[in-house]
Amino acid sequence: MTGPAGPPRRKDPTRRTRLPVTPPGNRSREAHGLAAMAAAGRFALQCCRRCGHVHYPPRQLCERCLDGELEWRDVADGGRVLAQTTVRHANDLYFRERLPWKLGLVGSDAGPSIVAHLAEGCERGHRVRLALHLDRAGNAVVAASPERDASRDDPRLREMVFDPRGRRVLVVDGTTGLGRHLVEAFLASGAREVFAGFSRPWNRSPDLAALRGRDRVSVYPLDVTDTDAVEKLAALIGDKVEILINNSSHVRMGGALDRLDFNITRQEMEIHYHGLLRLAGYFGPVMRARGADGPYGAVAWVNLFSAWSLVNNPELGTYSASQAAALSLSHCMRAELAAGGVRVVNVFTGPLDDEWHQLVPPPKLDPATVAIRVVRGLERGLEDIAVGAVAEEITHRLAENPKEIERSIRL
């Protein structure tokens, strides 16, 4: 892994396949605070509540005034490389496979000196920009990039993001409004190929025809409630999917007390929960096995959730509940796929401006915006992506006081 990955090529089946191993994952409880910041794309370090002193590596008390309460605050992300090295001998299997590996000791503008992965073009004495990323084990690491003209092709940084460029992407439902925009956004980001599923073969939509005609796009029937269909498609393209976007969705209004029609709730669970489970069962193991398969190996599993998966909105009560079930399942998948270095990315959106949210008041999200935000988030390596004002407000209110939002949430 010395230079850019070059264009993706057809794999030579006689060559050695690199097996997935993950970088050292032993972290303290405090250090996982960095993961929360990395997941959201923030560059935040622990600051003393009393004296403001900025700390790194993470710890539990202020080294200046011994105050026991440190809080995570966004800090200046600039720095200067004080010293550098290129590691050419490593005892860990992950790095051994990827040597040489360039590192720097960076004097951060925020204060502490930080051992960081160095992108190409960062040299001793240079100004750099620091960012928190999730490494292939899903743990937070600091990486330094050139202040300007950072390259998307940098081999070390590509290990820490989920860049679609050069990769093959399955959009589970490519025929919804959001699905179509996702296909376009992935093509624009440089995806090698997009597999677009369609769940309603009886729906002869002009969108499906338009997708069929697109270069680098192929279309497959994919009903996530049909185990055979999922199995069949996985057998056909499962070993080619490097990013999977599960955007299957079934939105119906209604809460628990006025809903004696179990057909709707069964369908919600079939699509959101069992649908994800079917995809996980048939596509997950292959993706996990291909987590290190060349520079364009499997990298991310993306679930699109409603922000009401985080807190139940009683006007879409059973819908929210089925979304919550799927969200919980995604955390299970995150732990299981981590063994292959494949990350689970959860996107939380507010209501989309589509046919199923006609009775929902604004603000509503343009599906094109969601698609762009998903792709940008993958390019940056974010693990939790809240899209739009509604989703952002829900995450903030939940962090502040879950009881408040639980009582007052309404459309």
Added chain:
Amino acid sequence: MSGTRPPGGTAARAGYDGVAVCAPMTVPYRRYSIRSAHWFCGQALAGLLARAGIGKDEVDGFCISSFTLEPDSAVGLMQHLGVSPRWLDHVPMGGASGAVALRRAARAVQAGDAEIVACIGADTNHVDSFRRTIATFSQFANDAVYPYGSGGPNASFAFLTDHYMHSHGAVREDFGRLCIAQRRNAAALPHAMLKRPLTMEAYLTARLIADPLRLFDCVMPCAGAEAFLVMSTERAQALGLPHAAILSTMERHNAFPDDPIQVRGGWAREIDSFYDMAGLGPGDMDLVQAYDDYPVICFMQLEDLGFCARGEAPGLVRERDLTTAGDFPFNTCGGQLSAGQAGAAGGFLGLVETLRQLTDEVLGAAVEGARHGLVSCFGMITYDRGLCSSAAILGRSGA
């Protein structure tokens, strides 16, 4: 002692009068061993007893340093060794352990809390134990160093070397001179891991490990033990043991936390009181042992301890002869760079070698007529810098 001293400067410190250090003991190094650290500690103790001609029960104090006793500490070791000391210390300071163990043991003897203290640094080296040690070295290393290339100490010292070279215009040959001189000193040491003469060309062209460090900048991990006894001068004389006097000691930890990168250690804070206590200066030293897991750290110690100004160690190694026969005998048994790094025993190596030189019990080549020896110890890079600094000046008994 009037006037102002920097914080940490000491009021008048009591000397180590009446305390003797004796019985330098080495359990010969081996690259790998299937023995445990307990075994190496036991071998060291047996050697100390045989050398001093005393029974196990006469040692009533122990000071232990080891990385590989886990899950035991010095406490569990006492049951392994079948001893019942009335004074027990565990010094988990890696490379800084030797001088620290010495100064603690000396005070215990001086105060009468113990009569004979055995100071032992020992570690084993199983085939996979070095990898395990560096993978779980400290919380900061686990969180913020090992996940970055997993280069271990090689990467950390590569930063310090890179920074030193570019701050002071040092070149690879400067470090090479030190490594080559130490290899010559190791030639006579029977158990040295590396004895074949090192040429400048071989040094400069060796395999790159972590730029700018190459193979011969790095110590070879191995198994072994170093040990000595601390007792009253009267007792040492009664036992007929050649001994050395302790003229000064120091330790200082996490000395300059605000330096963005390590350019100095605790010696720089203690240098005045350290030499004052001995009534000697750098020019009075007949030999110097400095902790040498990587040559840049030797440069730092030479500068901090006043043998040359900051950034001028390259000139010192160019102008002086660092071999045992030279005008600046340095790491006279070859140091860890040639003898090997037997874990925490590496923190004792310089002290035991100094003691050997001053009691005429050398295993390798002797420095003729040496009267004063300085030993400097350094240890524990828990994140980006070595935290522990210690040092001692020993004098030939009667010197």
